Amino acid sequence: MNSMTYKGYTARIDFDDRNNLLVGRLLGIQDVIGFHADTVTELRSAFEEAVDDYLETCARIGKPPEKPASGKLMLRIPHEIHAAALVTAKAKGKSLNQWATEVLNEASHI
Structure with a gap:
């Protein structure tokens, strides 16, 4: 599996052959957070932006962000x-x- 990790969140990375894109989705949480890009460098930036946006949105609406794993x-x-x-x-x-x-x-x- 191809993956990226940022701020404790991991994303699965796939290649969308139909659209010629790299696509990612956060793993281990119920909220659906996805992102895409043309290059690996752009994908890394899109991933970090998606995680940061998720955390900022949760803070703004007063919802605790889901954590991928509690340790239990x-x-x-x-x-x-x-x-x-x-x-x-x-x-x-x-x-x-x-x-x-x-x-x-x-x-x-x-």
């Missing part, structure tokens, strides 16, 4: 997997939280 993650998994993960974490001398953080970090950096 609740998962519903089968109890067998939960038990196996707990045993694995303890065997490595870690809490389940520490172990899961490492596993998710490794898995998310493809």
